[in-house]
Amino acid sequence: MSFRQIIVQLDEGAASGLRAQAAADFAQRHGAHLTGVFLTSEYVRQYMAAESLSALPADVVQQVLSGHESAVAKLAGEAGAQFEAACAGSGVSHDWRMVGGDSPQSFLALARASDLTIFPRQAKACLSEHGLSAAQVTLASGGPVLITPEDDYAPPVGRRVLVAWNGGREAARALQDAWPILEKAETVHVLTVSPEGEGDRDGLLQALLAKHGVKAELIGDPSQDESAAEVIERQVAELGADLLVMGLYGRPRLQELLLGGVSRAMVAASPIPIFASH
Known part of the structure; x- marks a missing residue:
């Protein structure tokens, strides 16, 4: 067995940069392709039902939805930049994905099509209360999960x-x-x-x-x-x-x-x- 496809969950949190570095080092050591995954969210699913939005003027609704989408995109861009920097430093083959995080299915689908998932103890979709725990991913993905602490560990790991x-x-x-x-x-x-x-x-x-x-x-x-x-x-x-x-x-x-x-x-x-x- 070998690791050829690894995914790592990244977000706007302070620990994400360290996780990106650990993942890049690990992928480089094992000759694997690394996919960075950012969990997005939809405003309607977070804060109010579609019926509530329908009572507002159309331009206000659009402003609310666009504002949330722009904020998520900005934070995703920052996380993606950290990921790119970590991969550039390790010279590892990589790509970047943004998937819906309001339900676990999209992320679990990626995990089930990978050799290894790198995940924090708990992760939430961007600007959302919805999320996943490392235990959920381990029990549901069908594959191994590298669970990272919030901080106070130093890449590389596995020596x-x-x-x-x-x-x-x-x-x-x-x-x-x-x-x-x-x-x-x-x-x-x-x-x-x-x-x-x-x-x-x-x-x-x-x-x-x-x-x-x-x-x-x-x-x-x-x-x-x-x-x-x-x-x-x-x-x-x-x-x-x-x-x-x-x-x-x-x-x-x-x-x-x-x-x-x-x-x-x-x-x-x-x-x-x-x-x-x-």
């Missing part, structure tokens, strides 16, 4: 990788999706959090990693007085990891309402980007 492993289906899915990253990483640690402190007794995981040419150190942490999420965060700090690979547990139809406890805690507070699969 020092920590894999959270419990032997479950979601963890296995994340591991398999992450092979292109693991094979290029400088260091890989695989963490199992369990009272026994051991997660690969039969050696199958170590054998699989070796077949992919990944020299990984397996860590068993007994987690006596900490939650699994606290153990992961502590190991991230001790190892100096810049990327966490983990499976995301949850039910797609209800998204974050039924996320597993560790998944919910890490998506909400991980200090480093998460490569997540469902």
